[in-house]
Amino acid sequence: MGSMTEPPARRLLLVHAHPDDESINNGATMARYAAEGALVTLVTCTLGERGEVIPAELQHLTGPALGEYRLGELSAAMRELGVQDFRLLGGPGRYLDSGMMGLADNDDPACFWRADVDEAAARLVEVILEVRPQVLVTYDENGGYGHPDHIQAHRVAMRAADLAAEAGWTIPKIYWNRVPRSLGEQAFERLAEVLPGLPFDKPGVLDDVPGVVADERITTEIDGTAYAAAKAAAMAAHATQVTVAEPYFVLSNDLAQPVFTTEYYELVRGERALGARETDLFAGTEATS
C-alpha cells in the first residue's frame, strides 16, 4: 500500500453517551489533535432523544425527531472541531437514550442502559480494530456523575478494550475524563463573582460537574487555550442542550457552569510518561503503530 492510504500515525478514540458530551468534556482536546493531523474518532452511543430541549422554538422536537435533529447538531459541532470521523454506536438510533437514573425510561428494552454490554461492546470492537487507536478516552465507572447512559458507555468502552486486545489490538493508553477539585472550586468561586454580568440567573455547583476528583489523581492536562473558541462554538452547536456565554454555559437546568478550556484526564491503563503531569495523551506511544 502506498503512503496515501496509510492512516495518521496518531489515533485517538473517544466514547461518549450523548451528542454534546464530547464537546463539553473534550472539545479542546479533539480540536487540538485534529489540527495536529491525528485521526480523531468519536463514537457516541445514543442520539439523546430524551434530552430536555432549551429553545422554546425547538421544544416540539421529541423522540426520533429530536434524535435526528441532535445528529445534525453533532455534525455541526464536529465541523467546529475539525473532526471528520464521528459515528453512532451500531448506527444512528440503534441504542435509545435512557434518561436520568430512576425514571421509567430506563426500563425501555431498546434503551442503552438495558443493552447487553457484550453485544454493544462487540460493535465498538469493530471500530477499535479498524481504527487501531493508541488512546481511548471515556468516563469513569460512575459515568462521571451517575447518568445511566454514561455508566453504560464506560462499561461498553472498557469491555470493548478488553475484547479488542483478545482480537489483536491492545489500546496502549486509556484515560477517564476528569476535573481537578481545586480547579473546579476556584472556577465556581469566580463564577459567583461574575454571575451578575452573565445572561444566567443561577450558579451550578461543583457536584454538577462530571469526573471531579482530588488533584493528585490527575495524570494529564491538555492546554486547550488555542482551541477555546472552537470548543465554545462546538458546544453552542448543540443548541437544544447547551447555551454558551463564554467562558460559561448552562444546560437545560439553567444553572451556570464554567467551560474548562484546559481539559484533564486520569490515565487508568498504560504507561504514564515520566515527570509531572503529561501534556500529551500520546506521550510514550510513538513506537506503537
Ligand SMILES: [Zn+2]
Ligand atoms: Zn450525556
